[in-house]
Amino acid sequence: MDADTIIETVNLTKKYKQYEAVSNLNLKVKEGEIFGFLGPNGAGKSTTLLMLLGLSQPSGGSAKICGLDPLRKAKEVKRVVGYLPENVGFYSDLDAVQSLEYVASLNGIQKNKIAEKTDELLELVGITQDAHKKIGAFSRGMKQRLGIAEVLIKEPSILFLDELTLGLDPEGALRLIDLIHSLNLDRKITVLLCSHNLHQVQRISNRVGIMLNGKMIAEGSIDSLAKEKFGVGETEYSLEEIYMKYFQEV
Amino acid sequence: MNMSGLFVVFKKELCDHFSSYRFVILFALIAMVSFITSYMAGLHMKGNLEALAKTRFPFLMLFSSPGALFSMIQFVAFFGPLIGLILGFDSINRERAQGTLIKLVSQPIYRDAVINGKFLAGVATISVLLVSVVLVISGFGLALVGVVPGVEEIWRLLIYVLISIFYISFWLGISILFSIFFKGIATSALASVALWIFLSFFVSLGAEVAANAVAPADSKNQTKPELIVKNMRIKETVSLSSPMVLYSKATETIINPMRKTTGSFIMMGPMEELLSSRFQNPLTLGQSMIVVFPHITTLIAITLICFAISYLVFIKQEIRT
Numbered sequence: 001m002d003a004d005t006i007i008e009t010v011n012l013t014k015k016y017k018q019y020e021a022v023s024n025l026n027l028k029v030k031e032g033e034i035f036g037f038l039g040p041n042g043a044g045k046s047t048t049l050l051m052l053l054g055l056s057q058p059s060g061g062s063a064k065i066c067g068l069d070p071l072r073k074a075k076e077v078k079r080v081v082g083y084l085p086e087n088v089g090f091y092s093d094l095d096a097v098q099s100l101e102y103v104a105s106l107n108g109i110q111k112n113k114i115a116e117k118t119d120e121l122l123e124l125v126g127i128t129q130d131a132h133k134k135i136g137a138f139s140r141g142m143k144q145r146l147g148i149a150e151v152l153i154k155e156p157s158i159l160f161l162d163e164l165t166l167g168l169d170p171e172g173a174l175r176l177i178d179l180i181h182s183l184n185l186d187r188k189i190t191v192l193l194c195s196h197n198l199h200q201v202q203r204i205s206n207r208v209g210i211m212l213n214g215k216m217i218a219e220g221s222i223d224s225l226a227k228e229k230f231g232v233g234e235t236e237y238s239l240e241e242i243y244m245k246y247f248q249e250v
Numbered sequence: 251m252n253m254s255g256l257f258v259v260f261k262k263e264l265c266d267h268f269s270s271y272r273f274v275i276l277f278a279l280i281a282m283v284s285f286i287t288s289y290m291a292g293l294h295m296k297g298n299l300e301a302l303a304k305t306r307f308p309f310l311m312l313f314s315s316p317g318a319l320f321s322m323i324q325f326v327a328f329f330g331p332l333i334g335l336i337l338g339f340d341s342i343n344r345e346r347a348q349g350t351l352i353k354l355v356s357q358p359i360y361r362d363a364v365i366n367g368k369f370l371a372g373v374a375t376i377s378v379l380l381v382s383v384v385l386v387i388s389g390f391g392l393a394l395v396g397v398v399p400g401v402e403e404i405w406r407l408l409i410y411v412l413i414s415i416f417y418i419s420f421w422l423g424i425s426i427l428f429s430i431f432f433k434g435i436a437t438s439a440l441a442s443v444a445l446w447i448f449l450s451f452f453v454s455l456g457a458e459v460a461a462n463a464v465a466p467a468d469s470k471n472q473t474k475p476e477l478i479v480k481n482m483r484i485k486e487t488v489s490l491s492s493p494m495v496l497y498s499k500a501t502e503t504i505i506n507p508m509r510k511t512t513g514s515f516i517m518m519g520p521m522e523e524l525l526s527s528r529f530q531n532p533l534t535l536g537q538s539m540i541v542v543f544p545h546i547t548t549l550i551a552i553t554l555i556c557f558a559i560s561y562l563v564f565i566k567q568e569i570r571t
Contacts (some may be wrong), residue, residue, distance in 0.1 A: 050568075050570065053356055053568060055352075055355060055356065055568070056568050056570075074357050075359070075360060076358070078356060078357060078358040078359075080356040081356075083356040085349070085352050085353070085356070085571075087349050087571070088349055088352075088353060089345075089348040089349020089350040089351075089352075089353060090348075090350065091348075092348075099428055102258070103353075104260060105258040106255060106258050106259075106354070106356060106357040106358070107252075107358055108254050108255075149354075152453075154358070157252070158416070225449065227523060
């Protein structure tokens with residue numbers, strides 16, 4: 001594993017009986033990078049994230065997160081990785097502060113630091129005004145913002161974001177993407193961003209990987225992928241066009 | 251061993267139980283029925299003060315003597331399982347349905363902290379509920395009958411509460427297991443209630459059918475004592491597969507020191523009857539414990555086995571949502 005590689009998989013495979021959800025995945029993500037993890041539904045992106053978190057046992061191959069094996073050191077891996085799943089759930093009878101306090105307690109954060117961290121994070125994600133409102137009354141955008149606050153409370157080195165902007169209005173989605181970008185720049189957090197919204201991925205990603213039927217069919221910077229497929233740089237072609245080109249070929 | 255994750259989940263679950271409407275309704279219902287039962291038993295005892303004076307353990311009669319319909323022991327035996335079922339039938343699948351389970355297990359805690367925390371919080375809730383009901387009845391009984399419990403009676407009550415906690419925890423374990431197996435909350439609730447009805451009501455009927463099939467004890471064969479004994483033995487053995495029968499036999503023997511066997515059928519000759527009537531002394535607590543030891547150990551064992559199965563299924567299950 002290279003010194004600056006923070007996520008690495010070698011021939012990572014996941015089989016469900018005869019069906020191969022992830023097939024011999026070799027992936028390297030460098031520290032401080034935003035990696036766009038693309039692919040259609042059922043391509044194996046979420047399964048890969050679960051294996052990287054130690055929540056799903058691989059059928060073959062290996063993975064390393066910050067040099068740790070997620071299968072053997074799941075708790076240590078979950079300490080450095082913040083995971084925001086697609087359709088993240090909340091306890092609707094709690095308010096934002098209570099929800100954050102609960103997640104902080106699960107992360108073993110000292111009691112005297114929880115209040116300070118909670119205030120800071122609510123301000124960062126912009127829901128200070130609604131801090132004592134029941135989550136049941138939150139809009140989807142507010143819930144996603146709270147979800148980000150919850151994953152940030154442990155001060156992670158890596159963020160796994162699965163369909164972060166799904167179901168959000170364009171303005172809300174843009175604000176959230178900009179928030180992730182600023183977190184990456186200010187806090188040097190590595191981000192693995194799974195999304196179907198290629199425009200947003202192109203806006204902030206350093207590199208992308210395209211998965212199809214459990215296999216990684218392309219990986220690299222958007223510029224290099226554009227050059228490979230069209231012979232010109234990314235200024236000429238959007239990520240959507242590059243993605244469709246790969247998709248059609250396969 | 252890091253217990254912080256377990257404690258955090260336990261605390262949250264306990265808060266949820268105590269602040270939920272379902273707990274308040276359940277507690278009010280059980281307290282009300284227990285209160286009425288003990289009041290009826292108290293009135294009955296008051297009307298028979300002469301007989302009461304001869305009784306060695308009048309205080310325990312508050313729990314064992316039926317008032318209008320049933321005793322406190324019978325009430326817990328029949329409806330106690332519902333407490334366990336109601337507390338656990340949606341404990342895992344509700345988290346899964348609202349998308350909080352994946353969030354929970356992606357935190358730096360061991361996965362077993364989730365299932366252990368939920369089970370322990372349920373057991374703590376059951377304990378609080380039972381202890382408070384027993385205390386309320388005891389206080390009420392003291393005021394109504396005016397009999398102060400002796401040390402042995404207090405010990406017997408404590409053991410009764412402990413057995414009841416294990417009995418209801420068994421049903422809590424069953425409902426948690428179903429909430430892991432079934433994704434639908436309604437399905438797990440229905441499966442839990444179906445198993446409760448089967449084990450509590452149909453096993454006794456099945457025992458009778460099995461006993462009559464193997465050793466028919468109809469009116470023609472009543473003269474053959476061996477056949478009657480065989481019939482009763484088969485019936486009792488099959489009935490023991492019901493946790494309710496195990497619990498009833500164990501608690502009735504513990505609460506009633508005059509009861510010397512868990513068997514409901516005793517055949518005696520005239521001389522044995524005469525001998526027995528001359529030695530009508532109650533059993534000591536130790537002797538009662540020896541009589542029901544197999545029942546208590548079986549109850550504890552099935553509770554632990556049930557939880558162990560839930561634990562293993564949950565640990566092995568892949569959580570995606």
